[in-house]
Amino acid sequence: MALSTEEVLAGLAELVNDETGIATDTVELDKSFTDDLDIDSISMMTIVVNAEEKFDVKIPDEEVKNLKTVGDAVAFITAASA
Amino acid sequence: MAHIELNQSVGASFSRIYALGAARGDITVTNDDIAGPIDSTDEWIRQRTGIITRMRASKDVTAADLATAAAKEAIAKAGIDPNQIDAVLISTISNTVQTPSMAALVADRVGANPAAAYDISAACAGYTYGIAQADSFIRSGLAHYVLVIGAEKLSDYAKPTDRSISFLLGDGAGAAVVGPSEFPGISPTVWGSDGSKWDAVGMDHTLAEYRDGKGEVDWPMLRQEGQTVFRWAVWDMAKVAQLALEKAGITSDQLAAFIPHQANMRIIDEFAKQLKLPESVVIARDIATTGNTSAASIPLATHKLLTEHPELSGGLALQIGFGAGLVFGAQVVVLP
Numbered sequence: 010m011a012l013s014t015e016e017v018l019a020g021l022a023e024l025v026n027d028e029t030g031i032a033t034d035t036v037e038l039d040k041s042f043t044d045d046l047d048i049d050s051i052s053m054m055t056i057v058v059n060a061e062e063k064f065d066v067k068i069p070d071e072e073v074k075n076l077k078t079v080g081d082a083v084a085f086i087t088a089a090s091a
Numbered sequence: 092m093a094h095i096e097l098n099q100s101v102g103a104s105f106s107r108i109y110a111l112g113a114a115r116g117d118i119t120v121t122n123d124d125i126a127g128p129i130d131s132t133d134e135w136i137r138q139r140t141g142i143i144t145r146m147r148a149s150k151d152v153t154a155a156d157l158a159t160a161a162a163k164e165a166i167a168k169a170g171i172d173p174n175q176i177d178a179v180l181i182s183t184i185s186n187t188v189q190t191p192s193m194a195a196l197v198a199d200r201v202g203a204n205p206a207a208a209y210d211i212s213a214a215c216a217g218y219t220y221g222i223a224q225a226d227s228f229i230r231s232g233l234a235h236y237v238l239v240i241g242a243e244k245l246s247d248y249a250k251p252t253d254r255s256i257s258f259l260l261g262d263g264a265g266a267a268v269v270g271p272s273e274f275p276g277i278s279p280t281v282w283g284s285d286g287s288k289w290d291a292v293g294m295d296h297t298l299a300e301y302r303d304g305k306g307e308v309d310w311p312m313l314r315q316e317g318q319t320v321f322r323w324a325v326w327d328m329a330k331v332a333q334l335a336l337e338k339a340g341i342t343s344d345q346l347a348a349f350i351p352h353q354a355n356m357r358i359i360d361e362f363a364k365q366l367k368l369p370e371s372v373v374i375a376r377d378i379a380t381t382g383n384t385s386a387a388s389i390p391l392a393t394h395k396l397l398t399e400h401p402e403l404s405g406g407l408a409l410q411i412g413f414g415a416g417l418v419f420g421a422q423v424v425v426l427p
Contacts, residue, residue, distance in 0.1 A: 049139055051357045054318045058326055070319045 011091040012064065014038075017083045024059045028052050038080035046079075066090050100232030106225065107276020108427045109171070109236075109268040112164030113394035114157040115381055116148035116246070116262035125258050128251040136258055141356020145261035145382025147246040154185040155193050157264035158242035159200045161390075165238070166201060168427075169268035173202035176268075177234035180224055181210050182217020182386035184415075185244045193242065203238060214292070215352045215414025216282070217241055217386035218265070222410075223280035223420060225269035236270040241386030250295070250312035257313065259355060261382025265390020267427075274425075278339030281331050282420035291319045292415040320417075324358050328413050328421075329365040335409060335421035346372045347406025347426065348396055352413055353378035353388035373400060385414065397426060 022036035029052055042048045048056070053076075057068050060082070066089035068076075076082045121144050122133040136142060148157065158181055166173050179198040186193045194208035213220045218241035225237035242264035249257035269277070294311040301308050328351075336343060349372050351362055356378055363374050377392035384391060389410050397403060403426050411421035 050318050051139065051321055051355075054321050055325075055361060058322060070316075070322065073318055 012087055014083055014087055017064065017086045017090075018079070020063055021056075021060060021079065021082060021086070024056050024063065027059070028055050036079055038078065038083060040079045041077055042079065042082075043077075060086060064090055102228075102230045102232030103271030104230070105272040105275045106229040106269055107272035107274070107425055108222070109270050110165050110168035110427050111390055111394045111397065112161040112166070112168065112266040113391050114160035114164075114264045115391065116146040116157070117152065118147045118149060119144050120147050120261075122258075125251065129254045129258060131254070131258070139357065140259055141359075141376070141379055142259060142382055144380050145259070146263060146380070148244055148262040152244070153187060154183055154242040154244040154262070154264065155187075155196050155200075157244070157262065157387075158183075158193060158197045158240045158266065161242070161264040161266035162197060162201045162238055162240055165266040165268045169270070171236055171268065171270070176203040176206045176236045176238050178225070178228060179203055179206050179208040179238045179240070180221040181240045181242055182213055182221050183210055183242045184212065184214055184385060185242070185247060186210060194240075197240065198238075201238070206238070207234070213386070213418045213420070214416060215354065215385045215388065216412035216416070216418040216420045218389045219280065219410060219412040219420030219422060220282060220418075222267065222269065222277060222422060222424065223282060226277040226280070229269060229271055236268060238266060238268055240264060240266040241384075241388070241390055243385045243387050245313065245383070245385060248294075248311070248313045250309070250314075253312060253314055255317055256292070256315045259383040260313070261384045263381060263384040263387045263391050265387045265394055267390055276425040278335065278423040280420055280422040281335045281338060282418075284416050284418045285323075286416065288319065288323065288417045291316045291323070291417060321355075321358060323417060324354060324413050325361045325365060328411060328419060329362060331419055331421050332362075332366055332409060332411050335411065335423060339423040341407065341423060343367070343372065344369045345407060346409055346423070347403045348373045348375065348408040350375040350389055350392050350396065350408050350410040352411065353381065353392050354383055354414070373403060386412070393426070
């Protein structure tokens with residue numbers, strides 16, 4: 010079943026919080042993972058793998074570099090879960 | 092045609108590691124020493140790698156020199172005569188020549204001439220490949236004692252401006268003497284490769300590109316796709332580690348130590364988390380002060396663990412190597 014943007018954003022914010030301690034309400038669609046949230050490449054990959062499990066989707070390595078913002082990730086996961 | 096009976100070798104029932112030796116580079120390289128060319132800081136490197144210092148060797152010291160020093164310690168501690176060694180296996184990516192092997196040179200230097208000698212090209216998994224082969228040789232009767240070494244001078248392949256891997260790298264060698272045993276000392280090895288990720292870790296140029304580059308192509312240096320390697324090294328390797336425990340017939344709470352390849356502290360931490368290791372299991376973290384020494388990292392980390400925690404001797408350690416190829420190997424060993 011397709012997930013809504015809100016559902017994915019809330020779930021992703023929890024994963025970001027688990028990995029980095031960043032408050033869930035600061036994980037917003039227009040935020041850049043690196044520039045705004047200061048998430049490094051290793052933490053990003055940990056979040057990606059945990060997101061795959063949480064949302065039951067596949068996020069290939071070559072796709073990860075295209076996920077610049079939280080919105081990019083939410084859009085990819087939402088489409089992949091459809 | 093009449094069947095003529097041949098002799099076929101039969102070996103010991105079991106094998107084990109008798110002793111270890113270690114040699115590290117003689118120069119302590121701090122994060123501040125290397126941060127400039129990668130526009131970084133001590134804090135950035137510590138946070139992303141857990142490395143505080145890495146040990147690198149002087150210009151005139153080769154990986155074979157480090158291997159020789161480590162091997163001599165292991166042989167002395169094992170209490171055997173070097174001429175009892177039937178095979179010398181060195182895992183390395185830092186031999187100074189394409190051929191001959193580093194192993195033949197080191198075998199001669201340590202007094203093991205005319206032991207069979209060859210190098211293994213399995214990068215950071217190479218030591219576990221060597222232990223697997225030694226175990227097999229001893230139990231098949233091909234060899235009585237085997238000297239297994241991981242030896243690297245990675246500083247020769249560390250590009251000062253590379254932000255993907257070079258700042259991790261150190262120089263060192265670790266050696267193990269493996270021989271026959273009254274009890275099982277080396278579990279079945281889980282090993283393999285995934286050449287579909289051949290480009291994930293390796294060199295930035297081929298030797299031919301360097302040769303034909305008219306001075307515009309740099310000497311080949313190491314590079315990696317960090318995120319791809321991180322995902323594989325933690326989540327795929329956690330499955331390999333679990334399988335190694337199953338094949339050994341033990342559970343993680345029976346381990347005394349977990350000794351993964353010292354690639355990056357973040358990998359070690361996440362790996363341990365995925366394996367849900369009980370707190371009683373001591374985790375090797377030699378990378379903090381030695382750096383990533385590829386094939387040498389597991390025996391170096393084991394050597395340090397046994398120096399700091401001699402009570403671990405006789406306990407079980409899960410060791411797992413993984414790296415360029417991609418290749419991997421894991422087994423449970425009784426610590427010497």
